[in-house]
Amino acid sequence: MSFFRLILEKTRFSPPRRKIIFRTMILLFLLTGFIIGGEIIYFHKILSGQISPETSELIVVFAGGTERTEAGYSLANSGYGTCLVISPADQKKLKLYDRKHRRSSTVRCIVEDKARTTLENAVYTKKIITEHGFRSVLLVTSSYHLPRSYFLLRLLLLGNNVKIRAFGVSGSGRNDLQSSRGKKIIYNEMVKLWGSTGELLIYKIRGCLPEQNPKQIAFLKYIKSLFLFFH
Numbered sequence: 001m002s003f004f005r006l007i008l009e010k011t012r013f014s015p016p017r018r019k020i021i022f023r024t025m026i027l028l029f030l031l032t033g034f035i036i037g038g039e040i041i042y043f044h045k046i047l048s049g050q051i052s053p054e055t056s057e058l059i060v061v062f063a064g065g066t067e068r069t070e071a072g073y074s075l076a077n078s079g080y081g082t083c084l085v086i087s088p089a090d091q092k093k094l095k096l097y098d099r100k101h102r103r104s105s106t107v108r109c110i111v112e113d114k115a116r117t118t119l120e121n122a123v124y125t126k127k128i129i130t131e132h133g134f135r136s137v138l139l140v141t142s143s144y145h146l147p148r149s150y151f152l153l154r155l156l157l158l159g160n161n162v163k164i165r166a167f168g169v170s171g172s173g174r175n176d177l178q179s180s181r182g183k184k185i186i187y188n189e190m191v192k193l194w195g196s197t198g199e200l201l202i203y204k205i206r207g208c209l210p211e212q213n214p215k216q217i218a219f220l221k222y223i224k225s226l227f228l229f230f231h
Contacts, residue, residue: 046147056136073101122152143168184229
């Protein structure tokens with residue numbers, strides 16, 4: 001706190017103005033700490049939760065690794081859901097996945113081939129859920145990716161009376177979350193949650209998703225280079 005005072009004393013602000021600014025800085029500092037603390041508790045709760053799938057009307061896979069797609073089809077083949085969405089996957093990919101993984105003739109795949117980011121996974125999935133009137137969803141993605149994915153989908157579906165059950169998938173050596181590499185991955189996900197939340201706010205304000213892929217925007221790539229660990 002004395003650090004803040006030292007900075008303000010070197011400015012030309014009057015003492016009353018310095019006092020207001022100092023209190024505002026302290027409030028922002030405490031608020032940021034509270035939010036980050038809440039995020040840490042949320043991530044710990046999701047990552048340490050019991051992994052147990054539950055029968056749902058729709059199984060949603062946020063694509064990003066072969067183990068996610070395999071798990072989604074395995075759950076569908078085992079009767080945990082009769083409808084399946086792989087986000088994103090076009091007709092060609094779905095036919096390939098069907099030949100490789102589908103064992104049950106009762107499984108119906110719904111195409112979602114537009115998503116480019118995790119937020120867009122949630123946005124397009126939400127549209128499918130509301131358009132088809134699904135009331136229960138089993139969300140499947142990698143364990144480390146689950147907190148951010150669940151948060152975004154849950155937020156977008158607020159008020160829609162849809163039950164979401166989350167299922168985290170292990171694989172590709174990225175889910176040893178107690179290792180040094182695993183902790184870096186979780187840190188990255190916590191930072192990315194802020195980015196996805198910002199992306200969501202812009203989407204809500206504009207009412208539409210950007211034409212350009214957010215992953216290709218130079219400014220955002222620069223910000224990522226400052227805050228994220230890269231492997």
